[in-house]
Amino acid sequence: MKIIRGGRIVAGRTWIEGKALLVDEASERLVALGDETAFPRDAEVVDGGGHWIVPGFIDVHVHGACGVDTMDGNSSSLEAIAEGLAAHGVTAFCPTTMTMDEGHIVAALDGVRSVLSRRGRGARVLGAHLEGPYISRRRLGAQDGTFLRRPDPDFVAAHGDVLRLVTFAPEEDEGGRFLAALRDEGIVASLGHSVATYEQAMEAFRQGARSVTHLFNGMEPFHHRAPGLVGAALDGDVFCELIADGVHSHRALFRLVLKLKGLDRLVLVSDAMRGACLGEGEWDLGGQRVHVDGSAATLRDGTLAGSVLTLDRALRNVAAETGLPLWEAVRLVSTNAAALLGERDRGRIEPGCRADLVFLDEAWQVKKTFVGGKEVFDSHARRDCPRL
Ligand SMILES: [Zn+2]
Structure with a gap:
């Protein structure tokens, strides 16, 4: 004791x-x-x-840190990420994959499976977040369009034991079969990298999608006559991930989103890539070359490619803009992520x-x-x- x-x-x-x-x-x-x-x-x-x-932080969207990445497809990279994240208050996380060929993705999932719930020297791995390949060609972000696929219910069934969260574009999901497969497997469905209309997104929420991946990024900008996925995310009773680094969205939006989503539905994520916590440098993300300048990670054409954010910094950033006291702000990095994943014994003291x-x-x-x-x-x- x-x-x-x-x-x-x-x-x-x-x-x-x-x-x-x-x-x-x-x-x-x-x-x-x-x-x-x-x-x-x-x-x-x-x-x-x-x-x-405070309760340990939970990062449901993190690709890598400390020079290593989930797509390395091995347990030692995941253990290094786990150790690096712990220094930023993270006690549990979902290693997040990128859109690559199926062999790479399966190897990454095998890596995650090998460390599931393992007691190590850092944060605990809760299961994988699959980001792509079932996304829209029109909102790739830094995902490689060469490897896009139609949403495949069989893939979900084959890897249901290790998947906790899947980001996909609902407009690519014919007949809603993919979303139904996620629901059947008890995997959290999150809409993202998508050009879904407001109506398509709301229908996906009715069919069981519970979250929106990095709100504002990888989707059509908000328009008052075509509110799109952003409008649906803010209107629906769903969780919203937010990358609160002041680079992926303007800091004023931290306040706006909090007003609309309240204290229970906003989930801060890092979306960190392998260059996080290493300062300036050139790195790889999902097979693409990424430049890190200390505050942002970008492809050669300027497209944002993951972040170098850490969750403790995200917490401080949001509190600085919103004035939330710690005992409320900490929900955005712990309690809400636990609720999103259905982790009943995490996210609270x-x-x-x-x-x-x-x-x-x-x-x-x-x-x-x-x-x-x-x-x-x-x-x-x-x-x-x-x-x-
Ligand atoms: Zn990501």
Whole structure:
């Protein structure tokens, strides 16, 4: 058993001081939130150092970090991503694939399968986010159009054990068979890289699509006579991913989207690529050459190609624009992503939930990260990227 005390614990929609958390490392769960005097005397004590103690972050859309990528198709790359993300408060994530030939995608999914729920030195892998190849040629973003395919229900059935979330263009889905297959497999359907009309998108929501992938990016811009996928995303009762780096969308939209979606449906994602946390350089993303200048990742023609955002920075960016207090803002990187994925025991600090925790200082910088009660990052012990 482990006692975590001496911090301000963000629980529910408020925070608590003067109480402690009791962690059972065997089950990796929080057992109690209460008076330390009632906890076992032989438990190891971790001092919260007066920091904020918040639920671990969950990134449902991240390609890579620290020089490695999901499409490398091996467990060591995924483990390095997991370790790198933990330095930014992430305790669970969905490694995200790119549109490449089927062999590459299957190899990437095999890699994800091999590390599913594995206890490692970083964030836990929850399953893959398949981004493409079932998308629109007209909204490729940095996805390679050579490998586009019609939405294929059989592929979903063959890989249902490892897929958690699939981004696809609903207008490419003949008869809604692909969406039905996702629903049958219990995989989250997310609309994106799409030119769907408002009506097509709303129909997909009625048929079970629950999310929109990186709102504003990879879709038609909002038009008042043709609201499109953006209009449907803002109007429907669905989750919306947002890449809150100030590059993928204007910062004013952080406020606007929050007003329209509220505190329960907005999910901040990084969409980070392998250059994240490594500064300036040239990298590959899904077989394409990408230049990173420290704040943006772009193809040669200027198309945005993933991001170099981290979720802790996204949290700070959104709070700076919206004025949200930490105990509300943190929902956008933890609670909501857990709700989107149906992870009932993550995204909250509550007895019975997993002991996935982050210590943040006054400036909301990550000081420590715990996954299943085990410390996986300490800002005093290492820099953010294990490769540096
Ligand atoms: Zn992406």
